[in-house]
Amino acid sequence: MKKLFVIIAVLFYSAAHAQSAEVSAAKPTLNEINIEAIINQKYPSCKILSPTDLNEGLQSYLIKSLGHQTPGIVPTDLTGDGIKDYAVLLRCKNKKAPNRVTEKFAILVGKGNNKYDWNFIAKWEDKLSLDNLYLTLIEPSTLKDVNDGKEVQLTNAGVELNLFEAAARVYYFENGKIKFVQVSD
Amino acid sequence: MLSSTYIRITVIGFALCFATTASARYIESDPVGLTADNQNGTANHLYVYANNNPIAYIDPKGLFHYKDGVPAAGAEVEAGLRCMDKELGTDLGISGGGECVEPHNTADATRGHCAGKAADISDRMNSGLIVNKVICAAKKCGFKYAKKEKDHADVKTHTDLANRSGDISQYNCDCSK
Numbered sequence A: 001m002k003k004l005f006v007i008i009a010v011l012f013y014s015a016a017h018a019q020s021a022e023v024s025a026a027k028p029t030l031n032e033i034n035i036e037a038i039i040n041q042k043y044p045s046c047k048i049l050s051p052t053d054l055n056e057g058l059q060s061y062l063i064k065s066l067g068h069q070t071p072g073i074v075p076t077d078l079t080g081d082g083i084k085d086y087a088v089l090l091r092c093k094n095k096k097a098p099n100r101v102t103e104k105f106a107i108l109v110g111k112g113n114n115k116y117d118w119n120f121i122a123k124w125e126d127k128l129s130l131d132n133l134y135l136t137l138i139e140p141s142t143l144k145d146v147n148d149g150k151e152v153q154l155t156n157a158g159v160e161l162n163l164f165e166a167a168a169r170v171y172y173f174e175n176g177k178i179k180f181v182q183v184s185d
Numbered sequence B: 001m002l003s004s005t006y007i008r009i010t011v012i013g014f015a016l017c018f019a020t021t022a023s024a025r026y027i028e029s030d031p032v033g034l035t036a037d038n039q040n041g042t043a044n045h046l047y048v049y050a051n052n053n054p055i056a057y058i059d060p061k062g063l064f065h066y067k068d069g070v071p072a073a074g075a076e077v078e079a080g081l082r083c084m085d086k087e088l089g090t091d092l093g094i095s096g097g098g099e100c101v102e103p104h105n106t107a108d109a110t111r112g113h114c115a116g117k118a119a120d121i122s123d124r125m126n127s128g129l130i131v132n133k134v135i136c137a138a139k140k141c142g143f144k145y146a147k148k149e150k151d152h153a154d155v156k157t158h159t160d161l162a163n164r165s166g167d168i169s170q171y172n173c174d175c176s177k
Helices: A002-024 A030-042 A056-066 A127-132 B002-023 B075-088 B131-140
Strands: A046-048 A073-076 A085-093 A101-112 A115-124 A133-138 A142-144 A151-153 A158-163 A167-174 A177-184 B065-067 B093-096 B118-122 B145-148 B152-156
Touching (some): A030 A085, A073 A133, A127 A133, A142 A177, B131 B145
Parallel strands (some): B065 B093
Antiparallel strands (some): A046 A085, A101 A115, A133 A158, A142 A151, A167 A177, B093 B118, B145 B152
C-alpha cells in the first residue's frame, strides 16, 4: 500500500514539475518587466495575460505551432515613429466581485521617456474569450478582409487579436488612427 | 486497523472514480449512427462522449460537440452540423458557434456568429479530417459559405455578396479527394 502511495506521489510531483518548467520559460524580457511595472502602477488590479491563463489546447498550440509563449503582449513600433509601442491583453480582477475576471485589449502608444498613451479597444468577461484570446505580431504586408474582400497594405507592423480556432482581427495604425482588418471570422 | 481500512477504501474509491471518468461513454448510442470512415483512421464509435475528452468539450445532444464555453449556434446551423457529422462519419468538433464577441465581426447582428448563422470547425479538434471533405460535406448539408481560415474551417448559412471567395456554390466539389 505504501508503495502505491509513493508511486502516486512521484507521478503528481513529476506532472507539477513539468508544468512549472514550461511556465518559467515564459518569463518576460527586461523590456516587458518595465512595461509590466508601468501597467501595475496605473492599474494595480490588472496583469498581462500569461500562458497559464489559457486552455491547454491553446497553450500546446502556442508552444508547438507558433514557437512563442507570450500571448498577452506584442512589443513593436505600431505607429512608425521609431518608438516602441505595446499591444497588451490584461487580466483584471473586479474589486467588488473577486471571482469575476475581465480581460481587456489595449494598445499603449509610446511617447518616449516611458510615457504612453493608453487606447482601450475591447473587453470580455465570457469563458470562451477568457480561455482563448491571444496576440501575435504581424509584419508589414498586404492583408485581405474576409468580410468585404478589400485589401489593406500595412506599412508598419500590426497586431493580430485571435480568438483561437474562431476569429482574428489585425489592428494597425493609419494616419495616427487605429484601424482593423477582419482576417478570420 | 481503522486507518488502514480507511486508506484502502479511499484508494479503491479513487481508482473506481478514475476509471469511470476515463471511460466517458454514453449508455445509449449516438443517434447519428455508424458511418465510420476507417480509411482515414477517423472511425466513430457509437458510445464515445465528446471525442473522448469530456473535460475540454461538451456534447449535450450526443452529436457534434462544442468546445467548452462556446454557445450553441442557431437551429439552421445545428441542423447542417448534424448532417455534416453524419456525412463525415465523425464526432465533429466545433470551436465557434453562437458567440457574439470580438474579434468576430460584431457590427452586423443579422449575419455570421452574432446571428447564430455560422460555425467554426477546428483543425485541432478534428485531426485527420481533410479540408476538401469538410467543404464538400458543408455543401451537401445546405451551407452557403465555407472557407478554410487560419486554424479552422468557417461555415455559414448565407453568402456575403461583397466577397464571393467563400461562396460554396462556386466550389468545385470532388468528394473522392
